[in-house]
Amino acid sequence: MEKWPARPDIAFIEARKPGVSPVMYSERLLDHFQNPRNVGELEPPAVTVEVSNPVCGDILRLSVRFDQDVAAEVRYKTRGCTASIAAGSALTEWMTGKTRAEMAALSRATVEGAVGGLSAESKHAAVLCVDGVKAVLGVAFS
Numbered sequence: 001m002e003k004w005p006a007r008p009d010i011a012f013i014e015a016r017k018p019g020v021s022p023v024m025y026s027e028r029l030l031d032h033f034q035n036p037r038n039v040g041e042l043e044p045p046a047v048t049v050e051v052s053n054p055v056c057g058d059i060l061r062l063s064v065r066f067d068q069d070v071a072a073e074v075r076y077k078t079r080g081c082t083a084s085i086a087a088g089s090a091l092t093e094w095m096t097g098k099t100r101a102e103m104a105a106l107s108r109a110t111v112e113g114a115v116g117g118l119s120a121e122s123k124h125a126a127v128l129c130v131d132g133v134k135a136v137l138g139v140a141f142s
Contacts (some may be wrong), residue, residue, distance in 0.1 A: 026116025029086045036085060038092035040075040049135040053124050058084040062091075062132040066140055069100035076132075083115070083122035090114035091129045100141060106133050 025033075041048060042063040052059045058080030065073040074092040078085045094114050095103060111126035112118045118126060 024119055025082065028116035029083065032086035032089040032115060033082050036089040038075050038089065039077065041077065042073060042075050046073070047136050047140040049132060049139055051128060051131045051135050053128050056081065056124055058124065058128055060084065060088055060128050060132045062136055064095065064136050064140065071095045071098050071103065081122070081125070083118055083125035084128055086115050087111055087125040087129050091132070095133070100137060103133050104137055106130055
């Protein structure tokens, strides 16, 4: 097995299958995974959308209550991997209080930064979040 450098801000989860490398998660990502924020759904008139990644099967359901063009309240549900669950949690924190224009400018890099980085195998979680925000904006402001 490879030796990993000691870094206090990175946690390693050992792979359970032979020949598969361990996956690294930041402490921030693990905190959002173990203590997810804003889980659930909002009742109408909140906008609720569901997006999925057809390759890995992860699903994100995102509910947003707007006050004018500002996200006043955000909730999520995710069925997916550790990174997708954590990214959804971080996304809700990021979105709360953001304007329509700020949300439209959301990038994968912003989501990755919110969870302390994503490994190459987990970058799909950031894409799922960006897709969810685009879908919410499309429904809310179309």
